[in-house]
């Protein structure tokens with residue numbers, strides 16, 4: 001089985017290297033790795049954030065372990081050359097439409113959250129975010145208004161097939177968890193959301209065992225602060241999912257702990273920490289590698305069908321935390337390598 | 348000076364009545380009031396959420412004191428007949444583009460927030476939200492894709508004139524406060540945001556005394572949980588402002604405390620609590636009227652140029668809280684009327 005390693009920018013190479021050490025320690029037979037260039041690093045080396053060889057490798061691979069992209073040096077480039085296009089392009093070209101972002105507090109870290117410990121400790125939710133459509137991929141550009149003014153525009157849209165497949169992903173995830181699905185939209189203002197809501201309701205007929213509710217996105221942002229423990233699975237579109245999942249991650253404490261998987265219809269997947277490339281701490285050895293290590297665990301579970309190995313990694317991360325392993329974002333002083341050492345010791 | 352009273356749906360009539368009592372107690376000479384129908388109440392009475400007489404009254408008034416709109420009975424109506432169209436229509440027809448949503452914790456309530464008290468106590472921010480453009484007011488509808496699928500769409504856009512005037516509002520607010528402005532967008536994905544960011548930077552040349560920063564909306568949602576005390580003024584578009592201001596309100600504790608003003612270029616304004624119509628508690632006498640009373644204070648300050656009277660109301664609300672006044676949302680048992688009584692006693 002082939003794993004593509006796309007380390008990317010900033011802290012990406014440091015954290016992916018540590019996740020690779022953990023994977024190596026499991027000595028899983030038949031795993032092979034190939035590295036590829038993405039993001040600002042790829043642009044600087046070969047002039048494009050998602051070079052053809054990288055895309056070709058991604059298509060061949062069974063799974064992609066992704067670091068992070070984003071490089072302030074590239075902010076002034078034309079949009080199609082910016083680092084972010086690597087992740088957006090991979091999601092689109094590989095049909096990676098179902099982005100799973102679990103948020104759960106490790107008991108040792110309940111105090112790290114800005115939320116009261118009793119509020120934070122109750123969090124155990126999964127955000128299922130659509131990542132192939134919405135205002136991310138609609139027609140966009142600049143035009144001149146009738147009054148001669150420069151205007152920027154982006155078309156938001158969803159069709160029923162796009163909503164149906166992510167709704168199924170949401171209902172199935174809810175069925176495998178506590179049986180509650182909350183669909184988040186802005187149907188009181190947006191027709192895209194009205195189509196979303198109508199379609200989710202239609203799909204719900206197939207899942208009589210799942211309790212479906214609907215929430216406007218502004219209220220959801222509020223409820224994620226007030227009482228995040230009320231949520232089991234949240235299913236939502238690309239833009240709202242981007243905002244709410246980052247918000248939820250911080251409710252959990254550090255964003256340095258949150259893993260994600262993005263799957264296509266063939267269960268090929270891209271696995272990445274939800275944090276970014278953190279250019280401010282790149283090269284200092286301070287980055288927390290746990291989100292990437294936990295992303296590797298998700299990869300074993302979802303794309304490689306190795307749930308016991310995934311469990312081993314997750315248990316080792318919990319063990320390392322119980323043993324006191326803390327990087328800077330968790331209020332400690334351990335380096336990227338020392339954090340991985342602690343996980344390896346607990347494995 | 349003429350004040351239009353638009354009570355609306357759900358708890359709207361109860362809370363507006365209490366704010367009116369507080370205004371009456373100030374015995375301000377020359378104030379007159381006229382009531383108008385809006386929202387589901389207007390639809391049920393005359394068949395439209397924003398009847399022509401209401402709009403005509405709104406245009407004549409110096410200020411509008413607004414309760415809330417939203418009625419589950421109306422969810423299945425065509426979009427142009429739904430209660431929300433009242434507030435959207437007023438914002439649009441009166442050119443009310445600058446929505447000011449201050450969030451600050453009353454010391455007595457720092458414990459009500461789901462955030463740790465020390466995190467909540469540091470909050471003192473103002474969200475300046477654009478409310479005349481964005482994906483709220485672009486072309487929208489349903490269409491059929493080439494594959495025969497039903498699709499919903501909404502066009503997001505901003506032109507430079509729209510961004511310029513809200514940017515000026517943001518910079519001026521920052522200048523009158525702590526001199527920090529954070530502009531929130533999603534320029535790594537959206538051209539609307541790129542135009543927004545370019546324009547805000549251009550306007551910043553007029554405000555060398557204000558420190559401008561930029562933040563992506565996903566990061567902003569995260570930072571509002573992690574460390575909301577870092578923000579002074581946030582300026583953002585209609586959709587992101589909707590989400591972030593509701594989130595910020597909950598960081599403060601109860602949404603029952605947050606007031607807002609929406610101004611046009613003539614400083615005519617609409618004043619409303621940021622909470623909704625709360626149909627679940629309508630008629631029970633449990634609603635917290637303080638956000639509406641504080642909205643009336645903002646009205647005196649911004650549209651009627653009576654800052655001392657505004658200060659008096661705000662001091663009386665603080666006094667009532669210090670004296671222990673607590674409605675259900677604040678963990679107490681006082682009714683809507685008793686909360687207003689406490690404010691009147693402190694006045």
Ligand SMILES: CC(C)[C@H](C(=O)O)[C@@H](O)C(=O)O
Pocket residue numbers: 084087088242535536565
């Ligand atoms: C880098 C950016 C384009 C991306 C997104 O908005 O999807 C990121 O924020 C994410 O959530 O994966």
Ligand SMILES: CC(C)[C@H](C(=O)O)[C@@H](O)C(=O)O
Pocket residue numbers: 188189218431434435589
């Ligand atoms: C009722 C709704 C249309 C409105 C909005 O989204 O603007 C509300 O949420 C608000 O924030 O005032």
